[in-house]
Amino acid sequence: MIGTRGAIPLGHLGGLYGTPMKRIFLNLAILDFVALLACFAWGFIFDPSDRQDSAYMVHFHLGVWSTIGNLGVHCLIFIYFLGTGRWVKEVAIAYELPDVPYPRLTRDLKRRTFPPALFAMLVPIATAASGLGAQMREWPGWIHLCLAIATLVINLWAFGIEYRNVRINGGVIDAVLREVERIRAEHGLPTNAETLELEK
Numbered sequence: 215m216i217g218t219r220g221a222i223p224l225g226h227l228g229g230l231y232g233t234p235m236k237r238i239f240l241n242l243a244i245l246d247f248v249a250l251l252a253c254f255a256w257g258f259i260f261d262p263s264d265r266q267d268s269a270y271m272v273h274f275h276l277g278v279w280s281t282i283g284n285l286g287v288h289c290l291i292f293i294y295f296l297g298t299g300r301w302v303k304e305v306a307i308a309y310e311l312p313d314v315p316y317p318r319l320t321r322d323l324k325r326r327t328f329p330p331a332l333f334a335m336l337v338p339i340a341t342a343a344s345g346l347g348a349q350m351r352e353w354p355g356w357i358h359l360c361l362a363i364a365t366l367v368i369n370l371w372a373f374g375i376e377y378r379n380v381r382i383n384g385g386v387i388d389a390v391l392r393e394v395e396r397i398r399a400e401h402g403l404p405t406n407a408e409t410l411e412l413e414k
Contacts, residue, residue: 223256235294236380242287249280250369251337255360257345259342261294270349277345288331291376298383301327302390309397310344316390327379334372338365 258268283342299320306317341361347353395405404412 229330234384236377236384237279239287239290239294239380240377242290243377246280246283246287247366247369249283251365253277253280257359257362274345274349275340281342282337285335288372288376289330289334291327291380294380295320295327295383298387299324302386305390305394309394311390311393316386316393319386323379323383323386327376328370330372330375334369337361337368341365369400 253273256269256273256276260267262275299317302315302320305311306313311317341358341364344353344358344361348355348358399403
């Protein structure tokens with residue numbers, strides 16, 4: 215029964231440690247894209263035929279760490295949509311909310327976000343692999359260049375989709391919380407904030 219449900223902790227829902235998720239993601243996405251762009255630009259500085267060129271090591275490390283950072287940013291998106299989608303589903307069950315619009319919308323957002331995020335993770339991995347192949351003169355350099363350009367374009371596209379869907383998902387969470395407050399008020403229950411204060 216609704217009357218037996220406890221309060222919903224609110225502090226973590228908008229993001230991590232009280233900071234909105236869209237701001238966290240935007241900052242990480244910008245940082246990662248700048249690192250990828252720096253790696254791309256640095257690739258034109260060193261002489262590919264000179265394996266002892268110190269500029270190569272800068273390009274190599276920028277490539278490795280920006281690719282790892284890229285994986286981390288997109289994995290954060292996977293975790294965020296899995297976690298918030300599960301939360302919306304469980305709150306909908308607890309408060310007998312219909313599947314439409316909120317639980318269904320979170321599932322749709324997850325389905326729309328995951329393919330671009332996965333694609334944006336795989337292309338930089340292929341770019342890094344082709345870079346090593348080009349350095350060892352096993353692969354032609356133009357493959358690495360084309361994949362590097364694709365990495366920038368695809369990640370810019372994916373970041374846009376992810377940011378838009380994170381923003382929409384934040385609105386869904388706010389709407390679910392408002393609906394919960396309405397239901398609690400209809401059943402004569404204290405607000406979430408009052409209940410949490412009593413539980414301290």
